[in-house]
Amino acid sequence: MSRIDPVEPPMPFSEPVLALSTEMLGRLMPMFLWLDARGRIRGMGPTLARIVGPGAAGGDFARHFTLRRARGVEQSREAAFSGRRLGLTLVRYPMFNLRGLAVPLGPGEQADVLVNLSFGIQLSEAVRYFGLTEADFAASDLAMEFLFLAEAKAAVLGELTALTGRLQLAKAEAETEAQLDPLTGLANRRAFDAAMSHAIKSAARGRRNFALLHLDLDYFKQVNDTLGHAAGDTMLVRAAHVLRDEVRRGDLVARLGGDEFIILLRGPVERGMIESMAERLIARIEEPVSLDGVDCRISASIGVSIALECRPILAEELMAEADAALYQSKRAGRGRWTIAPLRFAPRPQA
Known part of the structure; x- marks a missing residue:
C-alpha cells in the first residue's frame, strides 16, 4: 500500500509593520490629522496644516476643530475616533465642513488615531477660498479632476446660456425687422x-x-x-x-x-x-x-x-x-x- 505523508500545518502569518514618516504620510494624505489618546494634535498633512494655520501641532483638537458628528456614536469624543466616519468643522473657518474616516493606530482606547479628511461637496469653494492647487492633493486623488470637470461644465453652461441669450436677442430682432417697413420704419x-x-x-x-x-x-x-x-x-x-x-x-x-x-x-x-x-x-x-x-x-x-x-x-x-x-x-x-x-x-x- 502506498503511504501518504502528512502535510505540516502552515506557519502562523504575522502582518508586517509598516513604518511611514510624517513627510511620506503627508504625500499620500495631504489632509491627514494625527491625534493622540488625549486629543492632542501630533501631526497634520501639509495641506491641512496650511489651512488650519501655524502652531496647531501639539495643540488640543478642540481648539482647531469642532466634532459635528460621528456616525453611530453618541458617546465621548474619544469613542468617536474609533474607526468611525466623522464630520468636523474648522473653528477658524466655520463655513467649511470636513468629512473623514478615523482609524485607530493600535488596540485599546489609548491608541493614537489617524483621520483622513476631505472637503466633500465644498471642494470647489475651498479651492477658491484657500487658493489650493493640484499640488495640495495626493497624486492619486481625483478631486482636482472632478473639480476641473465641474468648472468645465460650468464654463460650457455659461457659454451655452450666453449663446442662447444671443440667439434669443437675434430672433427678437429678426422678428421685429420682419414686421417693419425698411424705408420708413413703420409697421408693415x-x-x-x-x-x-x-x-x-x-x-x-x-x-x-x-x-x-x-x-x-x-x-x-x-x-x-x-x-x-x-x-x-x-x-x-x-x-x-x-x-x-x-x-x-x-x-x-x-x-x-x-x-x-x-x-x-x-x-x-x-x-x-x-x-x-x-x-x-x-x-x-x-x-x-x-x-x-x-x-x-x-x-x-x-x-x-x-x-x-x-x-x-x-x-x-x-x-x-x-x-x-x-x-x-x-x-x-x-x-x-x-x-x-x-x-x-x-x-x-x-
Missing part, C-alpha cells in the same frame, strides 16, 4: 394684420371699438417720375413722419406698399376726433418740401372705416369699406377724407 402689412386681428378680438369682447384710416398720397407719381426715386423716397419718409407724429401712443401706423398707408386707431374712437385727425394729416402732408431747390407738393386722400360695436366685425369688410371710402375721396377731387358709408368731407377752399 404683416404687423398690421396681427394688430388688426387683436383689435377685432378685443372689440368682440366688448372692450372698445376702433377705426381704420386708409391713406394714399396724391401726386406722388409725378414727383417720382420728375425728380427720381430718391426724391420719392424722401417724400415717403416725410409722410411717414407726419403720420407717426399725429397718432396717439397706442395707435399703429403701417405702410402697405408704394405710397399707401393705413392707420389703426385703437379705441375708443369718436367721429369728431377722426375728422380732426384726417384734416391735420392732409394739411401737413400738403406742406411743400424743397428738394434740390425745387418745391415738391403732394397731398393725401383718406378713407375711414369705423368698427361699430352693434354689429359683427370682419377684417375684410372693414378694409373694403376703408378702401371704397379712399377711392371716393380720390374721385371727389383728392386731398379730402371720406368716412364710410361714403360721407364725404368737401375740400376746403384755397
